[in-house]
Amino acid sequence: MAKHSYETKKKVVLAYLSGEGGAGYIGEKYGVARAMVQKWVAAYKEFGDEGLRRSRKNETYTFKFKLHVVELYLTTEVSYQDLALSVGINNPPLITKWVNDFRIVGPDALRSKRKGRKKTVKKSNNSTPNEQSEKESVVTSIEHVKQLENELLKLKIENAYLKELRRLRLEEETLLKKQRELSTASEENSN
Template identity: 60%
Template sequence: MAKHSFEFKKKVVLEYLNGEGGTPYLSTKYGLGSNSQLRKWINAYKEFGDAGLMHSRKKECYSFDYKLHVVELYLTSEVSYQELAIQEGINNPALICNWVNRFQVAGLDALRSHKKGRRKTLDKTNSKDATQLTKDFTIDTSMEHVRELEDELLKLRIENAFLKELRRLRLEDEAKTRDLLGSSTVSEDNSN
């Protein structure tokens, strides 16, 4: 259950937007603890309207490709979880944080959805069914191997793009440093 009701959140956000106080003042006035929560509500309200303040009861299911796309965006750009959530229309920035952390720890498989619960057991199997299951299993194993290789390739591509961007930024930084040192030596030569 949500700690604060929709009506309460909207009241506080509208007070802020009407100029009745800043985030520190309103956070203290309503006992929010820190003003970061209020800032999140304000950003959500500005981007999504009333829907941004409502606690969603439905569990949104995101595809593996979409999760991977969002993780790639976060890792290759310099945006915060909050900004990326607003950009992608996700109401909960912590969800993106969760995806990124799981991806960094366990790789691509962590982003795949896994069925929960106990596996179904077969009551009775005919010999035809058993041989068919064996054939399907060998096919699934090779497909699984291909999937693992594709996942590894994708992970390496992401890592490669990240390292290229890091190298580019480092080279830019070195060039700026050289320019600064060059301009300071030129000014010293001119003063003599």
């Protein structure tokens, strides 16, 4: 994937916004894919110049925020790009990674991982590490149960919808069958 400079992105966006042509024309003129032009324009409209700059900072997001974003993606029919713009993230592939990790591992994949070596000196806390991990697992299991309940509800709704659709199709088929029988009977009577 080719990296484009901020200046190139800005030229392309300004050309598009000034009305020099559509995304396809501008893309051909500057040697950029049409979809990329649209992506840059959307990012520019949402974030201004910062939307076109490549972010060098490692932004960290909370577990709740990540889970919220993943649930938004899974429950709506919005693209990664549109979702990223709506929640203020200038990196749609990050949301893609969160969704894929969530689908493979579950909510635990969205938790931040500690970096570096494990500490060898124990801190004296009132709760032991086992108690802390039990608390975390209880919270995770509660979230997992809620997720499963939501999924079950969605499946029940989908199942009811499909049953109703099938019933309506069967009714329609019987009506068409009756109409055919009536038309063939009227043809026979006319002969």
